[in-house]
Amino acid sequence: MTCLGPWGECMILTKKKPDFTSGAIFSKMVLFILPLLLSNLLQIFYNAADMMVVGLSDEVNAVGAIGTTGSITALIVNLFIGFSTGSNVMVARHIGAKNDEMVERTVHTSLSMSLIFGLLSGALGFFFSRPLLILMGAEAELLDLATLYTRIYFLGVPFLSVANYAISIFRAKGDTRTPLLVLSLTGLVNVGLNLVFVLGCGMSVDGVALATAVAQILNAVILVFLLTRERGICRFSPKKLCLDKRAFGEILYVGLPSGIQSALFSISNMIIASSILRVNNAMTVAGSAYQPVINGNSAANNLETFVFTSIAAVHQGTVTFAGQNAGAKEYGRIKRVFAFGMLCSLAVSLFFIALLFTLRTPLFALYGVLDGPEGSLEHIAFYTADLRFYFHLLPLPLYAFFDTSTAIARGLKRSISSAVITLIGSCFLRIVWILTVFERYQTLDTIYVSYPLSWLVTGAVLFVLVLHVLKKESTAAKNEAKITL
Numbered sequence: 001m002t003c004l005g006p007w008g009e010c011m012i013l014t015k016k017k018p019d020f021t022s023g024a025i026f027s028k029m030v031l032f033i034l035p036l037l038l039s040n041l042l043q044i045f046y047n048a049a050d051m052m053v054v055g056l057s058d059e060v061n062a063v064g065a066i067g068t069t070g071s072i073t074a075l076i077v078n079l080f081i082g083f084s085t086g087s088n089v090m091v092a093r094h095i096g097a098k099n100d101e102m103v104e105r106t107v108h109t110s111l112s113m114s115l116i117f118g119l120l121s122g123a124l125g126f127f128f129s130r131p132l133l134i135l136m137g138a139e140a141e142l143l144d145l146a147t148l149y150t151r152i153y154f155l156g157v158p159f160l161s162v163a164n165y166a167i168s169i170f171r172a173k174g175d176t177r178t179p180l181l182v183l184s185l186t187g188l189v190n191v192g193l194n195l196v197f198v199l200g201c202g203m204s205v206d207g208v209a210l211a212t213a214v215a216q217i218l219n220a221v222i223l224v225f226l227l228t229r230e231r232g233i234c235r236f237s238p239k240k241l242c243l244d245k246r247a248f249g250e251i252l253y254v255g256l257p258s259g260i261q262s263a264l265f266s267i268s269n270m271i272i273a274s275s276i277l278r279v280n281n282a283m284t285v286a287g288s289a290y291q292p293v294i295n296g297n298s299a300a301n302n303l304e305t306f307v308f309t310s311i312a313a314v315h316q317g318t319v320t321f322a323g324q325n326a327g328a329k330e331y332g333r334i335k336r337v338f339a340f341g342m343l344c345s346l347a348v349s350l351f352f353i354a355l356l357f358t359l360r361t362p363l364f365a366l367y368g369v370l371d372g373p374e375g376s377l378e379h380i381a382f383y384t385a386d387l388r389f390y391f392h393l394l395p396l397p398l399y400a401f402f403d404t405s406t407a408i409a410r411g412l413k414r415s416i417s418s419a420v421i422t423l424i425g426s427c428f429l430r431i432v433w434i435l436t437v438f439e440r441y442q443t444l445d446t447i448y449v450s451y452p453l454s455w456l457v458t459g460a461v462l463f464v465l466v467l468h469v470l471k472k473e474s475t476a477a478k479n480e481a482k483i484t485l
Contacts, residue, residue: 020032020320025337029317029337029340032176035179036313039176040310040313041310041313042187047302048302048305049191050066050211051063051066053199055366057198059205061142061145062145062204063295063299064291064297065146065149066146068138068142068146068273068298071266071267071270072132072150072266074262074265076121076124076125076157078259078262083251084167085258086258087106087110087169088169088319089415090172090251090323091103091172091173092172092173092319092324092327093324093327095233095327102247106250107169107227108236109242109248110165111165111166111169111224111227111236112242113165118158118159118162121157121158122155122161125150126151126154129150129151132270133146133150135274136270137277137281142291146205149205149209159219159220159221160219170223172323179223187215189215194208194211253416257415257418258415258418260419261423267431268426268427268430271431272434275438275447276294279293279442280294290377292380292384293380295369299367299385300384300393303363304389306356307352315341319411320411322410322412326473329473335470338408342400342404346400346401348400353394357394360389387444388448390448391448392448395452401459401463402458408470409465412469417465418462425457425461425462426455427454429450433450433453434447437450
């Protein structure tokens with residue numbers, strides 16, 4: 001065995017696989033989620049460092065340019081790489097059902113899919129990012145900077161895809177610590193290269209994008225290598241790469257709705273980003289060298305990702321626990337997983353919300369967003385960031401409620417129902433809001449309030465769906481047990 005990490009246990013080469021279908025739920029969930037939370041926060045910290053470092057360059061709109069690309073990169077990447085959620089769920093379900101043969105098929109099919117979808121998404125992003133930016137309303141220097149960043153970024157997306165699928169396999173079998181170690185290492189490389197390229201070589205958004213691409217390559221190479229060293233049923237062998245018909249269909253069944261759901265979120269976010277660009281243009285003089293609303297919104301949005309990623313860690317852990325217990329038909333345990341997942345999600349979100357809101361002024365300053373005299377461009381940027389925190393950061397517990405319900409629905413293989421509800425309750429609602437209410441009242445307040453409204457509506461419907469499915473599946477399992485007896 002090869003022992004890694006400060007936890008004093010052998011994580012990589014081990015035959016033992018965690019069993020989440022028996023024993024204490026709360027302690028196992030906490031121990032499983034903590035490394036997930038740390039690895040997610042490290043990724044966000046490194047991403048935040050990207051924007052902070054690029055803010056030190058000579059390009060005054062560098063932070064805003066990277067922030068503008070967020071919805072476009074998410075649209076293309078999540079549509080295809082979002083299928084990795086299906087890989088996580090199906091590997092976990094087959095482990096829970098003790099079906100070793102299907103675990104092996106799913107692992108190798110997953111990594112084959114990661115190559116195919118990664119190359120496709122990278123090509124689409126490289127060629128279509130500029131037209132999408134123009135469609136959103138980006139222009140002049142902001143457009144050129146954003147285009148440069150996205151094209152370099154998408155060159156590394158195939159490796160990002162492989163890394164995401166590999167991480168989903170580790171997490172499905174209960175190993176959240178190995179991805180944490182790898183992401184910690186490559187994240188340090190990312191930050192180091194940011195400093196070298198931006199401060200040492202005088203680069204701007206291109207330097208940050210190049211550093212990110214290199215880190216993605218390292219992630220993929222290391223994680224795949226570690227999977228080849230596995231001794232359990234999740235061991236990867238390049239010779240066994242395949243597209244098993246059943247495994248491929250199962251991953252798509254769970255992952256496709258998830259990918260489409262994420263992509264639809266991104267489309268609604270693109271429309272919102274376009275609206276923010278309109279407000280920016282209305283509040284500044286034409287041809288202004290500094291775009292205050294874009295920079296202020298980008299800074300606040302980047303800080304908010306710390307909360308989103310903490311909620312996502314609970315989501316990922318909840319999906320794995322729900323998937324394994326669904327495979328074992330332990331529906332009573334899934335109800336407890338749901339309750340603990342909800343509590344954990346609310347707890348971590350409230351902690352980070354309080355921290356970020358209290359320290360918002362010095363945190364904004366790290367992105368170059370400093371308050372200035374009334375009416376100045378600096379004041380507009382600070383006002384935008386502060387307003388977004390009030391309307392978007394403080395109501396994030398509503399998102400935690402919605403996201404945990406989504407996680408349980410996915411673990412129960414109700415991804416299609418979840419995606420449809422999210423489409424109607426969040427994406428469609430936001431788009432209608434922008435096209436109607438915002439067209440009448442073109443202010444930042446009107447834009448930002450659309451988020452908590454959509455989280456409340458969607459979360460309530462998903463909560464009812466999960467309770468209904470759990471009751472239905474639990475009854476069916478009891479009837480099946482009676483027939484067997």
